[in-house]
Amino acid sequence: MSDDLPTSMRAVVCHGPEDYRLEELPVPRPGPGEVLVRVPAVGICASDLKCYTGAPMFWGDEHRVGYCQPPVVPGHEFVGYVVALGEGAGEKYGLQVGGLAVSEQIVPCWRCRFCRRGQYWMCQQHDVYGFRQRTFGAMAEYMLWPADAINHKVPPDVPPHHAAFIEPLACAIHAVDRGEIKFEDVVVIAGAGPLGLGMVAAARMRNPRLLVVVDLEDRRLEVARRCGADLTLNPSKVDVVEEVLGLTEGYGCDVYIEATGHPAAVEQGLRMIRKLGTFVEFSVMREPVTVDWTIIGDTKELNIHGAHLGPYCYPIAIDMIRKGRLPLDEIVTHRLPLEDFHRGIEIMMSREHSIKVVLEPNA
Known part of the structure; x- marks a missing residue:
């Protein structure tokens, strides 16, 4: 030493x-x-x-x-x-x-x-x-x-x-892994903060049919498009649930990843996700969130996946950053x-x- x-x-x-x-x-x-x-x-x-x-x-x-x-x-x-x-x-x-x-x-x-x-x-x-x-x-x-x-x-x-x-990107990659995205999926990522943007770049590498990002700030949505989003929606300007339902013949998105940390984004996701869809909850919430659990069970039979930290994802994150993803x-x-x-x-x-x-x- x-x-x-x-x-x-x-x-x-x-x-x-x-x-x-x-x-x-x-x-x-x-x-x-x-x-x-x-x-x-x-x-x-x-x-x-x-x-x-x-x-x-x-x-x-x-x-x-x-x-x-x-x-x-x-x-x-x-x-x-x-x-x-x-x-x-x-x-x-x-x-x-x-x-x-x-x-x-x-x-x-x-x-x-x-x-x-x-x-x-x-x-x-x-x-x-x-x-x-x-x-x-x-x-x-x-x-x-x-x-x-x-x-x-x-x-x-x-x-x-x-x-x-590297750390937030590793967390984002793990959350995307938890979404189990398929090639034909419509994926919605709620939140275009640092973690959400990392999720966009990681989800883009899974090649979903449509990758949608939702955020209240247009500037962040612009960056989301450069990370690989196909479509961006601002809830202060459009009804994002109706937009997603319209894009999917009324079924809803296949995968919804919540990365805002705001309770409203949880309810929004439950309304726009299809039956048998996969909902990934990543955020650290400041307060408890109350939702209608009937939607999760009896109505849609959803797969609810938590996502925590970035296990086994650091080498991937380092490589993505080195390659300018x-x-x-x-x-x-x-x-x-x-x-x-x-x-x-x-x-x-x-x-x-x-x-x-x-x-x-x-x-």
Whole structure:
């Protein structure tokens, strides 16, 4: 390990809802199997916003203990330059000091039922970077990847602010996989935010008969077309349910993927999907959603699939980004220094003229 590493670093620290502070923390030193990286880019995710604003999933309610374990450094959409390797860490994933790399967002325990079955993304312990004490995130100048982490090399010609999109793209690919899209399917993706746009690019590679994207912002819909959408619809301008029914002889779409995080998009999907269709729910909802479950069961007999994280999808995401499958210079709309993290959160929350906001801790 280099003796040139600093002893302290700047980091954003989450102490509670709307209580995020820029602080000085010690620079971690890697132990056996661990990797220390210098962080050039970290994205702000919709789940970061929900944690910041106090969503029950992260802070608990009468039904559950909150997922977030403050004080913790947020940030799970990231890439890093390897600066130090603990004993044995380089051999496992072929990492070298100076190389660009990414670590999958969940660090599995490798002991629970799910991990033993290869379903590591549903690990019972479930330590995702940026929320848990074992897995401090990337909104810092340096970041430590535990020995149990799953790491991948990133081609050196991929710009770091593009590579920070690997994580959301991997999640998007997994959601599309859960949709089980067939060649003749009409597919509707609700939401043209960063994840929705990744889903559009991934779904395009499945060659559905018609790929429709729904969003309230025309600018995002323009980007969706460049990601591969055949048709875009704005619910503030047209009745999107009637439009989809009209396109499908009244049957409805075959696959509906919800990526907005808004309850109205769930009801909209249940109304526009055909009988025996597949509904994929991806979003982290800020509040509980109430729908008519009769539609799911007795009326349409739907396949309801959840989608969580991006298991086994990181190599595909890296390859898609390297090949330019997405217009990332249009998707990454803002690049800010770490100290402007509050402004970055505000930009993401307002959605005005933004899609993906990336912080650059070492700019």
